[in-house]
Amino acid sequence: MRNQLAARLVRILALSAAWTSSTDPGLACEKDWLPFGSCCYKKMNTPNGWLGARHDCVWEGGDLVSIASSDEEAFVKKEMGKDRFWIGLSNLKCDEAWCQYDKEQKELTWSNVRVTASYSNWDNRQVGSSDVESCAFVNQGVSTTVRQLGKWRHGSCGSSLPYMCERSPDDCPEGRQCSLKDFGYDRVETSSCDPGEFLFNDSCYHFTWHRYRWKEAEDFCKERKSHLPSVHSEDEIKFLSGERQDKLTIPRLSRNAHQHLCNLRLFCFSQDHLKDDYCSWVGLRNRKDNFKFTDGTSTNEDVILKCKT
Structure with a gap:
């Protein structure tokens, strides 16, 4: 089923260049997207597993948010609020449409293969690699006294967390539709937990x-x-x-x-x-x-x- 969805998305990506965009080319970001630096960001409030979240962002014409600096991280955290949320780091192997686990891959890398940022903010009790399938999230919260609050952690990709999508305006030039959801989008649920819960x-x-x-x-x-x-x-x-x-x-x-x-x-x-x-x-x-x-x-x-x- 997921291979079929991935193949369908690849075909739509190829076709979308011929779709006429309704977006004013003078606008830096479309409606519901927030500008920061050279990219646009959209908060997705409905939680999902990491794979489903990434799939949703790809259909939005972007990818799960990648964080390249402390300033960008501060902006993303402010927009996401107090809830823990996914970021685009995992030890899955990703292409433009889907990701899958390969036990040979230990290091967590960004799902957007164009991102080569060296910035990180890991919880000091974890490193950016894992021997099992792992996806990263920001450990937000409401306390101001917790020492590791706001740090990055990784765990089961099947947890159910909110997320943020990121895309560059350059990916949506005049004559190309940014979001592919008008072509017929089917949401993919990849967590069996209730919203906000962790799987272990x-x-x-x-x-x-x-x-x-x-x-x-x-x-x-x-x-x-x-x-x-x-x-x-x-x-x-x-x-x-x-x-x-x-x-x-x-x-x-x-x-x-x-x-x-x-x-x-x-x-x-x-x-x-x-x-x-x-x-x-x-x-x-x-x-x-x-x-x-x-x-x-x-x-x-x-x-x-x-x-x-």
């Missing part, structure tokens, strides 16, 4: 900046047919602590921690204010000296909840 190990996670007591947080999740997260591996700890950029309440597992694939699609991860430190809840509670997660899974590990300093 086949489960979707909802992060919130609201403060809750533990029971309030669990009730918040139950309303969404989910639970506070169960944690059964060091990888899950790294994922949760990576997406929560402040001080965390996390479980520390013994060396014999077993791997566990979550059997629920959606989890929530919320925070509360404890001892003047911002900490985050997990779904573990002690019932008659028996630690058990609220999703019904149990743990035999020696679990200690603490605020990480």
Whole structure:
């Protein structure tokens, strides 16, 4: 299906040069597009997976936003607001119509192959490469005290995030239509998570900046047919602590921690204010000296909840 869509888009790209543009050539950017520097930018509010977001931008006549300077990054962040959003970095191999994963490619590169910018703003706990399929996003938020807020991170391309498209006015000369959506556009959904959620190990996670007591947080999740997260591996700890950029309440597992694939699609991860430190809840509670997660899974590990300093 995706190969058919890609082939169709390539044919339309070839035909579009003959399409008469309705855009005033004197305008730097079309309606709904914002100028900055030498390019035009459009905020896309409906979240999607990274591949679907990139596909949408290509049909708009551009690509996912690439960031070449701190000034450009400041402009993009201001327009995108407080929500985390995709940028055009991934370790997928992209052509003009589609991208696909190649396990030999580790380094994250821009989907727009014409971009050769060396500027980056990675979270210092991550590097710009990955051994698994990974796509990059800007870790926006609402707190002014979080040290890594606004840095770039990468994770599953199947998360559901908003995004911004970018294109050059030079790509839309007089006589050529910028957007190809008038030719018959079919939106491609590439995330099974709800809007704004992160995908990890086949489960979707909802992060919130609201403060809750533990029971309030669990009730918040139950309303969404989910639970506070169960944690059964060091990888899950790294994922949760990576997406929560402040001080965390996390479980520390013994060396014999077993791997566990979550059997629920959606989890929530919320925070509360404890001892003047911002900490985050997990779904573990002690019932008659028996630690058990609220999703019904149990743990035999020696679990200690603490605020990480």
